[in-house]
Amino acid sequence: MKARISIISGFVIGGILLYFALRNIEFAKLAAIYSKVNPAFIIPFILIVVLELFFRGARWRLLLNPSNPGVRVMDAFKLEAAGLALNNVLPLRMGELARATFAAKLFKIPLITVLATILVERLLDVIVLFLMFVVAAHYGGITGGLMNYNGLLWALTAGLAAGIAALIFADELVAHAWFSGFFARFPKVRLLFERVAMGVKGFHSFKNGALIFLFAGLQWSMDVLNFYVLGLAFGLGDIVDIFKSVALVFTGAAAASVPGMPGYFGNYELVLMKVLAAWGVPESTGFAYISYAHILGYLLMTLIGVFFIYQMGQSLGRVWGEFSSGVGGDKK
Numbered sequence: 001m002k003a004r005i006s007i008i009s010g011f012v013i014g015g016i017l018l019y020f021a022l023r024n025i026e027f028a029k030l031a032a033i034y035s036k037v038n039p040a041f042i043i044p045f046i047l048i049v050v051l052e053l054f055f056r057g058a059r060w061r062l063l064l065n066p067s068n069p070g071v072r073v074m075d076a077f078k079l080e081a082a083g084l085a086l087n088n089v090l091p092l093r094m095g096e097l098a099r100a101t102f103a104a105k106l107f108k109i110p111l112i113t114v115l116a117t118i119l120v121e122r123l124l125d126v127i128v129l130f131l132m133f134v135v136a137a138h139y140g141g142i143t144g145g146l147m148n149y150n151g152l153l154w155a156l157t158a159g160l161a162a163g164i165a166a167l168i169f170a171d172e173l174v175a176h177a178w179f180s181g182f183f184a185r186f187p188k189v190r191l192l193f194e195r196v197a198m199g200v201k202g203f204h205s206f207k208n209g210a211l212i213f214l215f216a217g218l219q220w221s222m223d224v225l226n227f228y229v230l231g232l233a234f235g236l237g238d239i240v241d242i243f244k245s246v247a248l249v250f251t252g253a254a255a256a257s258v259p260g261m262p263g264y265f266g267n268y269e270l271v272l273m274k275v276l277a278a279w280g281v282p283e284s285t286g287f288a289y290i291s292y293a294h295i296l297g298y299l300l301m302t303l304i305g306v307f308f309i310y311q312m313g314q315s316l317g318r319v320w321g322e323f324s325s326g327v328g329g330d331k332k
Helices: 001-020 027-035 041-065 074-089 093-108 111-140 145-168 170-175 177-185 188-199 206-233 241-254 267-278 281-310 316-324
Strands: none
Touching: 001 041, 001 267, 041 074, 041 111, 041 206, 041 281, 074 093, 074 281, 074 316, 093 111, 093 316, 111 188, 111 206, 111 241, 188 316, 206 281, 241 267, 267 281, 281 316
16 A cells, blocks of 8 residues: 555656646747757767666676676676666666666675665765766856755765765674674674675775776766757757756756656656756756656666566566565555
């Protein structure tokens, strides 16, 4: 029941936000704007999406390597794409759980360790995106909006960084004399800590840790580049420069974190339209630009990921049947 309520609520919230995004849009004007888009920019957009997936896979491989050095970038690439595709078409962001389960079986790594690597991915995303946003806001002269909560954002980032640091040194904590007696009495708790700690052991090497951060930065830079490329396609190059593209990616990621329908439709368009409107972009043009970028990225990610899902011998129906019964406490 909880899962059904969450699913229905997500669609309702997304539908309401999509209504607010569309209510002042003149559809005849929207069609005219789409017709003027330069299709030549679609090719670099596709290549950049593939590069983004590559950097995602390269980062995840480094996080998984301490548990299984045989993990290949291509395998991580495929599972990253599959997870994103499932998030796009199934509710409750089920793609992350499915990706972790597939990886645990394929790489023969404990599921809790794989889930720890995915948690670290999400924490890194927040930290890297915030740092990129602060730099872009400083050099691009971006003010207002989230920058009004600068102190709160810094505190959040510091808290996330401290959380990652605690996970990195979790295995040292387990071995510490103060806790050795406790873990000796509770071996299952010790095993749990050790498996979680393996998910962040990639940071124990300075080189690996630096590469993990580098790939995270490159991954999000691809999203930034695609916003900039499509800004040129829509004739918005004078407004949507690289710095503002960073702000759009950061704001879009924040909007996508709000519960909604699969693909984050509604909340994504509404929030980014308002940002563009603050920069002087008419609502119809802003909606056309954001919806074009969103739908094109959605279709590409979904098609690539679904291809790999079926290549693995899975299907959307099978994944839904396997994972939906355990989400939100529902049982078949």
